[in-house]
Amino acid sequence: MLGVLFGVATFIVMVNFMTGVNDFLDAAVFEGSPDLIISQKQDKNQVSEDLDLKLSSLENLDKIETTISASNNLKAYSKQVISPAIFISKHVQLPGALNGVYASAEQKLYDLDKRILSGEGFNSFIESNSIILGVSLAEKLMVNTGDSLKIIIPNGNEIKLKVTGVFSFGITTIDNVRTYVPAKMLQSLLEENELTTNIHIKLKDRNDISLKHSLLEKIKTINVEDWKDSNRTIVAGNKVRDVLTWSVSFSLLLVAGFGIYNIMNGTVIQKKKDIAVLKTIGYTKKDVVYIFLIQSLFIGLIGALLGVITGYAISYFISITPLKANDFIIVDTYPVNFKMIYYILGASFGIITTILAGYFPAKKASSVDPVIIIKDL
Amino acid sequence: MLSKYILEARNISKEFYLPVKHNILKNNNLVVKQGDLITIHGESGSGKSTLLYILATLDTQFEGDLIINNTIIKTQSQSFLSDFRNKNIGFVYQSHYLLQEFNVLHNVLLPAFKSDKKNKEQLREKASKLLTELGLSSYLNYPVYKLSGGQQQRVAIARALINNPKLIIADEPTGNLDQKNSQMIFELLQKISSEQKTAVIIATHDPKIYNNSNISYEMTDGVLRLS
Numbered sequence: 001m002l003g004v005l006f007g008v009a010t011f012i013v014m015v016n017f018m019t020g021v022n023d024f025l026d027a028a029v030f031e032g033s034p035d036l037i038i039s040q041k042q043d044k045n046q047v048s049e050d051l052d053l054k055l056s057s058l059e060n061l062d063k064i065e066t067t068i069s070a071s072n073n074l075k076a077y078s079k080q081v082i083s084p085a086i087f088i089s090k091h092v093q094l095p096g097a098l099n100g101v102y103a104s105a106e107q108k109l110y111d112l113d114k115r116i117l118s119g120e121g122f123n124s125f126i127e128s129n130s131i132i133l134g135v136s137l138a139e140k141l142m143v144n145t146g147d148s149l150k151i152i153i154p155n156g157n158e159i160k161l162k163v164t165g166v167f168s169f170g171i172t173t174i175d176n177v178r179t180y181v182p183a184k185m186l187q188s189l190l191e192e193n194e195l196t197t198n199i200h201i202k203l204k205d206r207n208d209i210s211l212k213h214s215l216l217e218k219i220k221t222i223n224v225e226d227w228k229d230s231n232r233t234i235v236a237g238n239k240v241r242d243v244l245t246w247s248v249s250f251s252l253l254l255v256a257g258f259g260i261y262n263i264m265n266g267t268v269i270q271k272k273k274d275i276a277v278l279k280t281i282g283y284t285k286k287d288v289v290y291i292f293l294i295q296s297l298f299i300g301l302i303g304a305l306l307g308v309i310t311g312y313a314i315s316y317f318i319s320i321t322p323l324k325a326n327d328f329i330i331v332d333t334y335p336v337n338f339k340m341i342y343y344i345l346g347a348s349f350g351i352i353t354t355i356l357a358g359y360f361p362a363k364k365a366s367s368v369d370p371v372i373i374i375k376d377l
Numbered sequence: 378m379l380s381k382y383i384l385e386a387r388n389i390s391k392e393f394y395l396p397v398k399h400n401i402l403k404n405n406n407l408v409v410k411q412g413d414l415i416t417i418h419g420e421s422g423s424g425k426s427t428l429l430y431i432l433a434t435l436d437t438q439f440e441g442d443l444i445i446n447n448t449i450i451k452t453q454s455q456s457f458l459s460d461f462r463n464k465n466i467g468f469v470y471q472s473h474y475l476l477q478e479f480n481v482l483h484n485v486l487l488p489a490f491k492s493d494k495k496n497k498e499q500l501r502e503k504a505s506k507l508l509t510e511l512g513l514s515s516y517l518n519y520p521v522y523k524l525s526g527g528q529q530q531r532v533a534i535a536r537a538l539i540n541n542p543k544l545i546i547a548d549e550p551t552g553n554l555d556q557k558n559s560q561m562i563f564e565l566l567q568k569i570s571s572e573q574k575t576a577v578i579i580a581t582h583d584p585k586i587y588n589n590s591n592i593s594y595e596m597t598d599g600v601l602r603l604s
Contacts, residue, residue: 277474280435281488281536282463284456370435 004303005310007256008350011249012311015342017318017334018245022238024335029234030227032110032169034200036212037225038064055083058196059221065199067218071211073203076108080198081186087179088150089141096137098151098179100186109202112167112180119145119165128185130164134175138166157189250349256303257353264296264361268368276370285366292365296358297351304350308343383543383576384409384432388441391427401427402439403599409544414570414577416587418604419596425580426548428596432578433466433546434458446543463492467537467575471549475521475532481508482517485535492540500539507535511565527558534565538575545569547579551586559583 040056058064068077081100086093103122107113113121117135124130131149133141143149143163152158161181168175187195203211212224228235268275275288319336384407391402401424409415419425430436431443434450437458443450446465453461467488475484485504493500505517511531521529530550537545547566551559563586570577579586587593587604595604 273474274476277468277470277476278487279459280433280462280468282459282461282491284459286456287491371430 002303003256003259004300004350004354005307007253007353008304008307008346009310009314010252011349012308012342012346013314013318014245014249014252015346016311016315016337016339018241019339019342020319020335020337022241023337025234026238028169028171029173029231030206032171032174033227033230034109035203035206035227036201036209036215037230038199038201038215039197039223039225041221041223055081055190055192055195055197057192058199060219061196064215064219064222067215068199068201068211071214073205073208073211075202075204076105077199077201078102078105078109079183079196080200081183081190081195082197083153083186083190085154086152087141088152089143089147091142092140094137094141096177096179098131098153098181098186100181100183102183106180109200110169115167115169117166117168119163121165121167122180124164125182127162127164128182129159129161130182131161132165132167132180133163134178135166135168136172136175137177137179138163140176153189155190157191159185159189249346253349253353256350257357260296260299260354260357261361264292264358265364267295268292268361268365271365272368275365275368279368279370288366288368289359289362292362293355293358296354296362299358300351300354303354304347307350308347311343311346312338382408382410382444383413383446384578385444386432386441387443389428389431389443390440391424391431391436391438392440401599402431404441405599405601407432407594407601409576409578411543411576412570412574413592414567414579414590415592415594416579416581416590417594417596417601418581418584418587423596424599425596428601429546429548429578429580433468434462460492463488464540465543467540467542467545469530469533469537469545469547469550471552475529475536477520477522480518480520481513481524481532484521484532485539488536489539504535504539507538508532511535525558526554527561530554530558530562531565534562534569538569541573543576545575545577547577547581549581550579551581551583559585563589 038058040058042056065077068074078101081098083098083100084095085098086095103125107122112132113123119132121132124132131151133143138144141149145163145166147163149161149163150158151161169178187193201211203209206227209226209228212226215222215224278288278291315336315338318334319338321334323334386405386407389402389405389407390400393399393401405428407415417425417428427436431439432445434443434445434453437451437453439451445461448461450458450461476487479487482501482504485508486500489500489504490497505514508514508517511534513528513531513535516524516528521532524532530553534550537547545566550566551562554562566577566579567590569575579590581587593604594601596602
């Protein structure tokens with residue numbers, strides 16, 4: 001019974017914890033980044049002889065927008081003007097990129113206002129020379145809300161911007177690089193009005209990327225990158241953790257199963273005479289199998305129930321344990337998933353293992369020859 | 378054709394091949410009528426237990442014919458024989474073989490619940506009545522290990538009687554008991570055979586028992602003889 005208890009409990013804790021980590025990472029990374037990114041296909045024949053800055057504007061913008069809007073899996077989309085730039089603060093200079101966005105559309109994508117640490121969110125875009133920075137980037141540049149920042153873009157134009165907000169997505173790969181400026185301001189700085197370099201799309205169901213295929217099919221001049229392409233390492237990491245979690249959990253249940261098998265086998269040997277007596281007074285093989293299966297089912301049920309309770313308790317304690325993470329992820333405690341389905345799975349696997357482990361000793365018990373009673377005399 | 382015998386055994390032989398070929402039973406004949414009390418005695422290794430287990434339908438690997446209650450035993454399936462034993466044969470062993478986990482009443486009810494799962498209340502009453510007749514009325518809910526050897530053997534007899542069998546087979550029923558208890562158990566078996574017309578076959582070493590029975594056989598080297 002203890003074996004089942006530990007098997008089921010460990011299974012639940014492992015699965016809760018691992019899927020908790022996976023879900024947390026997914027949420028952290030994918031909530032802050034677009035599910036689909038549309039960009040213009042680079043044309044090798046289009047050569048800029050004098051090495052001028054040339055940002056490839058999206059062609060067929062109307063057609064793209066109609067196609068996107070027609071999808072029922074669409075949550076929101078936002079047009080982007082993305083340009084490389086150099087940031088110059090009082091202390092440091094850094095290369096980076098500017099995201100020119102339309103405030104209302106971008107807000108629908110990420111709900112940035114919730115992630116603002118200081119200053120204002122997109123409301124500050126009423127003033128055209130404002131910039132919002134990720135928290136890690138702001139730290140590197142040693143600027144705060146209210147400070148000024150000089151920007152130089154590759155065509156030589158420069159502009160002085162005011163930092164009107166600092167945000168955090170809780171994940172350094174975003175907080176380190178992302179900046180927001182009003183699209184109109186960036187377009188005029190680039191001297192190209194109506195320029196759109198990318199479109200970012202958020203989907204209702206991230207796993208259904210049929211929109212990508214319909215876009216690629218209808219419009220030949222664009223590239224579409226989905227979240228799996230952009231986050232290969234994380235997707236692969238999730239897969240590895242999944243495989244690890246399930247295989248370790250199943251081995252634990254297997255070990256517990258063997259424990260039960262041994263105990264039941266011992267019981268059969270111990271009860272050989274009782275089994276023989278039962279058989280002489282008219283109990284059939286079936287009855288004996290039934291008696292032993294009931295016994296292991298009982299062990300399995302009680303063990304699984306206790307295992308679920310223990311598993312929940314341990315998971316709960318893990319979930320309130322403070323976690324001092326490095327700056328890759330910003331989190332207070334260990335992420336743990338409490339989905340009901342894992343408890344049901346753990347319990348039913350526990351019970352199934354027990355029944356299987358009980359079946360073979362039961363079979364053995366049923367074939368005890370009643371004649372052993374004389375032989376032993 | 379219906380036989381007038383409860384049990385009819387013709388030319389029963391059995392050979393063991395391990396470790397060497399050995400005829401443990403040689404052409405034995407035995408007939409048992411209603412109300413007969415038969416004892417079989419003989420030295421250890423003479424084959425009386427082997428014969429008893431063939432007669433009890435527990436061993437079907439033998440030569441010859443065995444008919445119990447008009448049923449030819451040899452060709453039946455194991456599950457049929459289980460059911461047949463449950464309804465027709467009661468067993469009493471040397472070392473009582475009661476289930477230690479159960480109380481007295483439940484031990485007696487074991488064979489009854491096997492064949493009749495519906496009338497539990499009625500069966501319980503029947504078992505209590507039976508145990509009362511055997512002088513165990515105040516021990517119904519005792520765990521069996523708290524009873525003395527003689528009491529345990531009486532519980533075993535009650536268990537053998539619960540399904541009203543045609544035949545009771547007792548293997549050394551008094552082997553573990555003292556004089557007084559042996560006498561009591563033997564008288565009990567005699568009473569059962571004479572009053573309920575149940576046939577009783579007893580294998581025993583005890584001269585007090587085989588000298589006092591109407592029909593007594595002796596087994597020597599696999600051959601059964603009236604003595």
